[in-house]
Amino acid sequence: MAVPILAYHQIAVPPSGKAPFRSMVVHPEAFRRQMEWLKRLGIKGLSLREALPYIAGEKAGKVAAITFDDSYLNVYENALPVLQEFGFTATNFVVANQIGGSNVWDVPLGVAPAACMSVEQLRRWSSFGHEIGSHTLDHVHLPQLSQTEARRQISDSRGLLENLLGVDVSSFCFPYGDETQVDRKLTYEAGYSAATTTKRGRARPQDDLFGLPRATVRRNDSWLHFVRKCVFG
Numbered sequence: 001m002a003v004p005i006l007a008y009h010q011i012a013v014p015p016s017g018k019a020p021f022r023s024m025v026v027h028p029e030a031f032r033r034q035m036e037w038l039k040r041l042g043i044k045g046l047s048l049r050e051a052l053p054y055i056a057g058e059k060a061g062k063v064a065a066i067t068f069d070d071s072y073l074n075v076y077e078n079a080l081p082v083l084q085e086f087g088f089t090a091t092n093f094v095v096a097n098q099i100g101g102s103n104v105w106d107v108p109l110g111v112a113p114a115a116c117m118s119v120e121q122l123r124r125w126s127s128f129g130h131e132i133g134s135h136t137l138d139h140v141h142l143p144q145l146s147q148t149e150a151r152r153q154i155s156d157s158r159g160l161l162e163n164l165l166g167v168d169v170s171s172f173c174f175p176y177g178d179e180t181q182v183d184r185k186l187t188y189e190a191g192y193s194a195a196t197t198t199k200r201g202r203a204r205p206q207d208d209l210f211g212l213p214r215a216t217v218r219r220n221d222s223w224l225h226f227v228r229k230c231v232f233g
């Protein structure tokens with residue numbers, strides 16, 4: 001069965017007007033309603049790590065992977081309590097050099113600064129059974145880098161997160177969905193089990209585990225959009 005991998009960024013009251021990438025900010029109430037929809041549809045929300053056996057076809061059941069890119073503090077504040085309430089788990093893709101920092105990579109694009117989770121918040125996140133994944137050291141465009149630097153971004157971010165948080169880091173997310181076959185290979189060689197892109201669709205057993213498609217949830221998605229992403233991808 002195909003598994004939707006939902007991709008969220010910020011969970012907060014969206015900025016007004018024409019702020020760049022405003023569509024990537026999902027209102028906390030919309031997020032809660034979306035989790036309610038999953039429950040009503042009999043779909044269990046799981047971290048990518050826990051959803052992998054379903055994606056690979058080794059386990060059967062109605063599940064959706066829930067992923068958050070960039071490790072925003074507002075995900076900790078607004079999404080974590082909802083996940084706890086529904087008994088769901090999720091994956092947080094952390095930019096390793098911005099723990100306790102902010103989305104500095106977005107600022108040149110005109111996006112408002114937003115804080116990232118601190119070490120303590122990440123520890124608490126994983127203490128509830130949620131997954132920590134890597135989103136490189138610096139939120140880079142991997143295909144634009146030398147292979148040595150790309151390898152460092154992919155591999156060192158894993159080591160840094162594992163040492164700092166004392167957890168296994170087995171999931172990776174390509175920043176901007178930007179990747180080549182070389183980057184997929186480097187991710188495999190660095191010891192990860194899976195990597196996600198921004199290609200659209202639901203994940204199926206025949207998919208490359210290092211190039212998994214996802215469904216981005218946007219600010220103005222209606223319930224129908226959302227359900228369609230979950231059920232039909």
Ligand SMILES: [Zn+2]
Nearest residue numbers: 069070175176
């Ligand atoms: Zn990102």
